[in-house]
Amino acid sequence: MRLLNLVLASLIAAAAAASSTSAAVEYTLINNATGTPGGEKFKNKVGFQYTRQVLSDATCFIFTIFNQHLDSERKNIDRITLIIHSFNGVAYAINNEIHVSSDYIAGYTGDVKREITGVLYHEMTHVWQWNGQGRAPGGLIEGIADYVRLKSNYVPSHWVKPGEGQRWDQGYDVTARFLDYCSGVLRSDFVSLLNANMKNGYSNDLFKQFLGKSVDQLWSDYKAHYGK
Ligand SMILES: [Zn+2]
Structure with missing residues (x-):
């Protein structure tokens, strides 16, 4: 029980550390591939701190491209979650979640930080665009x-x-x-x-x-x- 409480407390602390608020949007980042080549490469070459900044910058950039200066013109979203995990493909967005493939990161031979940045601008657009x-x-x-x-x-x-x-x-x-x-x-x-x-x-x-x-x-x- 005590151990469970400790585990829970550290999980909550980790979740808090991985979340931040910007422009009323909270970003939660989860790396479910730690210990795998792609998960470790993400941690070493891209990282949560940089990724959170990219998500925040992309949101502002998209509002500018879409000419959305008022909350009433934007989608009403207060939390966006990014998850790194293993799957075939590159990335996708669903239900205000962005999924990025750790296998893709592992196999990418060029500048992976730049590539993931571009991928995130694309996926963030899916989160904010009307369809x-x-x-x-x-x-x-x-x-x-x-x-x-x-x-x-x-x-x-x-x-x-x-x-x-x-x-x-x-x-x-x-x-x-x-x-x-x-x-x-x-x-x-x-x-x-x-x-x-x-x-x-x-x-x-x-x-x-x-x-x-x-x-x-x-x-x-x-x-x-x-x-x-
Ligand atoms: Zn797409």
């Missing part, structure tokens, strides 16, 4: 997450170049580059308008509404702009 009540194309959701990563400058070298890709809603880097054209060349607040209007639903007509052309026409223009 059109589930009606927005998955490729657009992923494209907005990678657009935020692009704007954060934590972009991996293997990404497509501007103008590359097959379809506007192909997702990830392809859609991110297209959105960067839409906001960089056509209308600087486009992604924030798009996200704001995805709170209650989604239609491709949002492109026409804010940019004056259909999304297919914009994709053609984009390809032509970069000579593709």
Whole structure:
């Protein structure tokens, strides 16, 4: 019993040490892979202190990209939890939790701190973005997450170049580059308008509404702009 109390007390202390509050959001970090190559590499090359700062910075950065200056414009989230554990893949976000794979960290051969930073900007966008009540194309959701990563400058070298890709809603880097054209060349607040209007639903007509052309026409223009 006494031992159990001691264990409980140290668990609570550890949880408190791993939590912090910033901009009314509490971040809880959990490394469930300690003692494994990925878990130890995370601890040594990235670490909780740096990761907590990245999560806090990413939240502020995303509010800026989304032009959300009032709490009423943002999702109502007061706690975000990040968990490092073993699974196939890189990372995912669900229920205000971000899961990062310790196996991916173990196998990553480049600058793992920089890579995880970029991954966290992407996953944090999923936490904060609207999804059109589930009606927005998955490729657009992923494209907005990678657009935020692009704007954060934590972009991996293997990404497509501007103008590359097959379809506007192909997702990830392809859609991110297209959105960067839409906001960089056509209308600087486009992604924030798009996200704001995805709170209650989604239609491709949002492109026409804010940019004056259909999304297919914009994709053609984009390809032509970069000579593709
Ligand atoms: Zn994603």
